[in-house]
Each structure stands twice: as structure tokens, then as C-alpha cells.
Amino acid sequence: MKKKRLFLVLGLSAAICAIIAVVIAYAFQDYCGYCDKKAFYLSTSGYATALGVDQFTKEDFVATYGDPESMQRWYDPINPDRELVLHSYPSFDVLYLVTSGLDGVERLSFLQVVVLSSDIHFGVLNIGVGSSRTLVRAGYLFDEKMSREEIAYESHDFPEAEEGFYGDHWWRVLFNYDNAGKVESIAYTISPN
Numbered sequence: 001m002k003k004k005r006l007f008l009v010l011g012l013s014a015a016i017c018a019i020i021a022v023v024i025a026y027a028f029q030d031y032c033g034y035c036d037k038k039a040f041y042l043s044t045s046g047y048a049t050a051l052g053v054d055q056f057t058k059e060d061f062v063a064t065y066g067d068p069e070s071m072q073r074w075y076d077p078i079n080p081d082r083e084l085v086l087h088s089y090p091s092f093d094v095l096y097l098v099t100s101g102l103d104g105v106e107r108l109s110f111l112q113v114v115v116l117s118s119d120i121h122f123g124v125l126n127i128g129v130g131s132s133r134t135l136v137r138a139g140y141l142f143d144e145k146m147s148r149e150e151i152a153y154e155s156h157d158f159p160e161a162e163e164g165f166y167g168d169h170w171w172r173v174l175f176n177y178d179n180a181g182k183v184e185s186i187a188y189t190i191s192p193n
Contacts, residue, residue: 037166037168041123041139044056044168056110068087072088112188113188129183140173143165144165145166146166151164151174154172154189157187160185162177163175171190173186
């Protein structure tokens with residue numbers, strides 16, 4: 001009787017451990033698998049092409065558009081060890097994070113581009129500033145929509161975001177609408193987290 005009970009307890013313990021291991025492995029795979037995510041509506045390179053750059057780097061923006069009209073530099077009030085730089089162009093703003101390598105050289109790492117002008121459009125539906133919420137939702141129908149909590153968490157540097165969709169890998173596209181339901185601004189951003 002004791003042996004039977006011992007085998008039952010051991011078997012039950014092994015089953016519980018196996019279930020926990022499977023749940024942890026699934027969660028880890030889901031988290032790591034995000035880097036292989038592909039956007040349905042438009043790829044990261046599609047956004048870059050629409051903006052006229054090869055990559056989302058300071059060098060590409062300057063090579064294509066010249067020096068920005070204005071530049072602001074500040075420390076993030078929520079994360080004071082995070083220094084940010086905003087380059088403003090006529091149609092969009094580019095936000096960078098200031099980093100320094102082991103060599104001590106300061107670099108600007110791309111965080112996001114915020115499109116403010118109706119001159120720039122994305123994808124086959126030409127979604128841009130002025131597009132309707134309905135058109136945006138139709139265009140991104142097959143891309144995973146972000147929850148309100150995810151938008152709040154991911155949009156630290158674009159707090160006006162009302163709606164967002166997951167793009168390629170760790171990228172997000174966020175939308176802000178006016179009172180008429182028209183796109184007021186679009187942020188294409190790499191997840192800061």
C-alpha cells in the first residue's frame with residue numbers, strides 16, 4: 001500500500017513538473033519567436049522605402065533629407081538615465097536614444113519616426129495622415145492588433161497613440177486620430193523594451 005501511494009505521489013509530481021516545464025517552454029518560445037514575426041500589410045523595409053531611406057539610421061535620414069530643421073535633446077523624465085534626441089524635418093520627426101560604445105563615442109540609436117504630413121503614404125492602400133480609421137483597420141486587418149495596455153506600455157515616446165499593430169520582428173506601428181477619425185500622426189517604432 002505504501003509503495004502504491006509512493007508511486008502515485010511520484011507520478012503526480014512528475015506530471016506536474018512536466019506541465020510546468022511545457023508552460024515555461026511555450027512562454028519562452030512565444031517571447032523569443034517574436035523576433036521572427038512578419039508583418040502582413042507592410043514590412044520594415046517597406047516603411048523605410050516609403051520614407052526614402054535604406055535603413056532607419058541617422059546617417060540615412062541625413063543623406064536623404066539633409067540636416068534636420070531643428071534638434072532637441074533632453075533626459076527622459078521617467079528614466080533619467082535615458083537621453084533622447086529629436087530631429088525634426090518638415091514631414092516627420094525622428095527620435096533617437098543617445099548611447100555610447102566601449103570606445104566612448106556617442107551614437108544615436110533609432111527609436112521611432114513620427115509622420116506628421118499627408119505627403120507620406122505607406123503600402124498599397126496609401127495609408128497616411130488624413131486616412132480614415134476604417135482604411136487603417138482594413139489595411140492592418142491581418143496584422144495583430146495591440147491591446148490598450150500594450151499600446152500604453154510600448155508608446156512611452158508617442159503617448160498620443162490610440163491604436164497600434166505589430167509589425168516585423170520587434171517593430172510597431174502606432175496611430176493617433178483626430179475627432180473625425182482621421183489619422184493625425186503615425187509612429188513607426190522599435191519596441192523600447
